[in-house]
Amino acid sequence: MSDIGFTETRERTALRAAVRELANRYGRDYFTAKARAGEKTTEMWAEAGKLGYLGVAVPEEYGGGGGGIGDLAAVCEEFAAAGAPMLLMVVSPAICATVITRFGTEAQKQRWLPGFADGTKKMAFSITEPDAGSNSHRLATSIRRDGEEWVLSGGKYYISGVDECDAVLVVARHVDENGQRLLPSLMIVPTDAPGFTYQPIAMDIVSPEKQFTLFFDDVRLPADALLGSTEAGLAQVFAGLNPERIMAASFSTGIARFAMDKATDYARNRQVWDTPIGAHQGLAHPLAQCAIQIELARLMTQKAAALYDAGLDRESGEAANMAKYAAAEAAATTVDQAIQVHGGNGLASEYGLGALLAASRVGRIAPVSKEMILNYVAQHTLKLPRSY
Numbered sequence: 001m002s003d004i005g006f007t008e009t010r011e012r013t014a015l016r017a018a019v020r021e022l023a024n025r026y027g028r029d030y031f032t033a034k035a036r037a038g039e040k041t042t043e044m045w046a047e048a049g050k051l052g053y054l055g056v057a058v059p060e061e062y063g064g065g066g067g068g069i070g071d072l073a074a075v076c077e078e079f080a081a082a083g084a085p086m087l088l089m090v091v092s093p094a095i096c097a098t099v100i101t102r103f104g105t106e107a108q109k110q111r112w113l114p115g116f117a118d119g120t121k122k123m124a125f126s127i128t129e130p131d132a133g134s135n136s137h138r139l140a141t142s143i144r145r146d147g148e149e150w151v152l153s154g155g156k157y158y159i160s161g162v163d164e165c166d167a168v169l170v171v172a173r174h175v176d177e178n179g180q181r182l183l184p185s186l187m188i189v190p191t192d193a194p195g196f197t198y199q200p201i202a203m204d205i206v207s208p209e210k211q212f213t214l215f216f217d218d219v220r221l222p223a224d225a226l227l228g229s230t231e232a233g234l235a236q237v238f239a240g241l242n243p244e245r246i247m248a249a250s251f252s253t254g255i256a257r258f259a260m261d262k263a264t265d266y267a268r269n270r271q272v273w274d275t276p277i278g279a280h281q282g283l284a285h286p287l288a289q290c291a292i293q294i295e296l297a298r299l300m301t302q303k304a305a306a307l308y309d310a311g312l313d314r315e316s317g318e319a320a321n322m323a324k325y326a327a328a329e330a331a332a333t334t335v336d337q338a339i340q341v342h343g344g345n346g347l348a349s350e351y352g353l354g355a356l357l358a359a360s361r362v363g364r365i366a367p368v369s370k371e372m373i374l375n376y377v378a379q380h381t382l383k384l385p386r387s388y
């Protein structure tokens, strides 16, 4: 691989190869067995952390690799491509580490970044609320001052991985002494804080990571629980969302690559007429279309990451949205087609594709739905009026 703009650097290529070696050592069977047993992929996460893969984007002075979100996205994609995606990579070392690096105090950086770098600390991220959903301007979870402390009230839903995290980064709206609702900001809430409870949501996704409804019943937090400024509003929150979209895109392209490998392997070997089924254009062409979708999505993801790592937040926003949309479509389409290629075997547990159906579908809904991305592109790229 040469360093010519449209390909990744030699360092990134070497990183991918090293991660692939580790991820394949665990692989799909390990992942599915853990998920079905209700267990976590703890050993895989710990080993990835120890080898520095989870911390590639954490600054070197805090124990990380000093790379960019493009490096972290490459790590995320390779685990997913091995059939062992790590959902919390999208959250803890991506959103939370980025926001703390950019807006945290020195004490917050010292407290969290070394643990993110070696994987020994994890932080969930919560913005979605039952009565707000895609409309983050309608957040009702509130934070108010009481002397030196903060008091957090409200709730969230569909928050991933809370049961395995040390803390949750919560987007909450400030309320002043007159009950006036002010701008939203970010609070670091330990998962064992008194008044904070959470319940799992029963999901049909075969994954070790679970989703939760969170309840904040007047949770009292110290002054330093605030991350960044109370004045910055959603702009500060959104700084973590471009990395989230780039990571979500990599998660999806990894899943798509895994399904494509399965499909092509099967199509080359399964024979029910005189030639392998992969020779029939009815199967070969949809797979070729998926391959094109995956490669386009990967290229856009790499572009979004390059823009973000160059400090171009606004330009990266458009590219990250487009990448995330394209990757989610590539994953959903490829998994569906891989199942089709396998005939009845496509839904047999042994082949591991049926279990991917819901997981591959998540990308069209979270962390931002395909409709909200289309709204973004319609309004920001095409300058069309908004309907909401």
Ligand SMILES: Cc1cc2nc3c(=O)[nH]c(=O)nc-3n(C[C@H](O)[C@H](O)[C@H](O)COP(=O)(O)OP(=O)(O)OC[C@H]3O[C@@H](n4cnc5c(N)ncnc54)[C@H](O)[C@@H]3O)c2cc1C
Residues within 6 Å of the ligand: 091, 124, 125, 126, 127, 128, 129, 130, 132, 133, 134, 135, 157, 158, 159, 160, 161, 205, 211, 362, 365, 366, 367, 368, 369, 370, 371, 372, 375, 388
């Ligand atoms: C597996 C999983 C993990 C998740 N993890 C997290 C997490 O860790 N942290 C977190 O904060 N959230 C998380 N989420 C929540 C996720 O971000 C939301 O589900 C998503 O943003 C959509 O919100 P909603 O479910 O309330 O749907 P709604 O907002 O109710 O939307 C329902 C439908 O209406 C459409 N819609 C809404 N408004 C418009 C509009 N203006 N124009 C066109 N269509 C519209 C949506 O696109 C969608 O199709 C997760 C969700 C899932 C499924």
